[in-house]
Amino acid sequence: MKRVKRSKQPDERKVNDPFTNLANDMIIEILMKLPPRSIARLRFGSEHVSSIILDKKFIQWYITRSSTQPRYLISLYRGGDMQMQHFQSLSQDHPYNQGMVSYKMDPELLYEFTPPVRGLICGRDFNKMIVGNPSTGQFVSLPRVKTRRQDILSVFGYDPVNDVYKVLCMTVVLKRSHMSRNGNAVPWEDIVSEEHQVITLGAKEKWRMIECKYPHRHNSGCKGIYKDGFMYYLATYQKKGSLMSFDLSSEEFNVTKLPEDQMLPQSGELVNHAGKITIAHQAYNRNVDLWVLEDANKEVWSNFFVVPPLSIDFFGRFRDLVFMGILGTGEMIFASRSSPPFFFVCFDPKSKKVRETAIHGIGRDSRHNIQIFFDHVETCMVLPKVC
Template sequence: MGKRSKKQDERNVNDPFRNLPNDLNVEILMKLPPKSIVRLRFASKHLSSIILEKEFTKLYMARSSTQPRHLISVLRGGSNMQMQRFHSFSQDHPSDSNLDEVSYKLDPNLPYVFTPSVRGLICGRDGTKMIVGNPSTGQFVSLPTVESRRQDILSAFGYDPVNDVYKVLCMTVVTKPSNMSRGGDVVAWEDIMSEEHQVITLGAKQEWRMVECKYPHRPYSGYQEICRDGVMYYLASYKQKRSLMSFNLSSEDFNVIKLPEDKMLQQFGFLTNHTGKITIVSQAYSITIDLWVLEDANKEVWSKAAVVFPPVAVYGRLHRVFFAFRGILGTGEMIFSPYTFAPRTTPNPFLFIGYDPKSKKVGETVMNGIGDESDTIQVFFDHVESCVIL
């Protein structure tokens, strides 16, 4: 056994938090942002023991869930380094005054693309390299390299409430020859399907494991998945039709949910949360947005609602910029943010347009200092701050 240093003994004896009631220590920690909690973990051994308890993590998560935030990922590239910055700010009272920033230095050769925030954590992937981190604390850990001979991989990140663990699903896409009959002739063409399905559970002995999928499908790249109640949902092509795939994180079973027979829905749309339900948002060449809400996954029951958004020309003071639909908040407010036609161009200052379909009110949020024209930006909504230590 190694000897305890004199400095460690002095820190334990002089720890002022040891003399306070435990309930008061918890109350103090609950009022602090995650960055401060992480620092206190190293400053006080007594507080560290509280911070690492699962009960405190759950208590902090319950409080944060009532105060959702916007999370903005900003990737700044350079010849010698890449700096990943995460900005978060209150959705209820957005302003520069409550802007919180955490920075993380990335491998210059790995431009990670991140999944939506799940219970405060996010997952980034570049090829077979993956990281999971807490953007509220700036702590990130590398996952084992995805074992695959192919580089075309799609991934999804979620939380399993049954076993209280986070999991990552990776699907390797392979192109297979197939046949299609056309006008009496047999035409050779190629099916792009997910072949290898691997799962990793975050923890001490994390390693990739193969899982079986009985439904040959092609996940759509560039579309974000949704994790809700321990189930991952993502859009894919199944039997030549656009479908909604689900993956139960506890049982690790796949399932297919048919989409309504709607021509536009088969061509356009992406997943979002709406009124606590999985929803596909479809918008094509008009200002009308169709919301297809999954009412019952087992019975494949959907409902449809249409929302008309005011012409974005009203906000045309930014040159060559229009506002694209980004998501729906828990309050039902629809969020739009700038999208430029020029590649790798970010408007500065950064804007959000919020539209409430019930009251028909439109609000604008301006964020200064978020990024410049060379930055790559991702925006996530209903982010919950977490004090989880990885």
């Protein structure tokens, strides 16, 4: 068998690479002005540029710059013959239609995405999960979650100490016992704990079972959020409503009791309000009730409500607005999905100022599943392949 001699000629990409004649500072200045998808393409055209793009310092610089220009992120799933997931990133100041990034889906899966963290997003369909960069269209599949349970909560976050992204998954565990009824032992199933699993985004990571010293159950339908190295979600602990937190660095849980307020519903939504974890709920009278965690150690909460503005449609009719979230500026987002175009109403509770934003091209179709995320920060990060 003949041995194939390797050519001693230098790599053609290196020889014909025009970027080697430019100073790194100039290359970085050029890259910082480009959108993530253009940067992703440049990575394959120049080995020298690729080394800069993959450098963690450059990725951090890009995220830092992007954080000063937060955006809306629209996730649009189109059904039908060809399953396709579309992502559109829009400026919050000038939300005109811009380039849409598409990702071809498994026709048997419908991913529900958690809020993006530092430019990345995580989607799950039962025990199948993906993590991706919606600005470049690169997605990687994670190993399947080890469970047969149906009730699963997944939260996506970033560990700033170890500079890694992690996913936390929790599944319900039933404990079979017996209870006495009329002198007879009756079989009984009680939800006493959950399986807690963590995976670190990387090439060789697998799901790891971790211990939680607070037996609890997450609220069904609750969506967790990430903030400053911690994940938060609503749960029931010792038969009381609680706010659970998970430290992504130490991988330890903590619990904070919710205020004993009869008006605080189990269906509240967690939001970041002025840098504080807040439970928001829109009541039947349209008002949005906000419970703000002022001090987690002392379990101190404050409560107030906001009366949303009324909006008028194209036919001059008043319409109620649905609470969607809170921007980093403190503005509250409301929307009406009754008819296209899709409306955002930004309302400042302090100044009472209202501004409307219309996003065209998003219709209400039974085959479409739309998710809207706020304060999205774009990144040019290239994801590692997960085994």
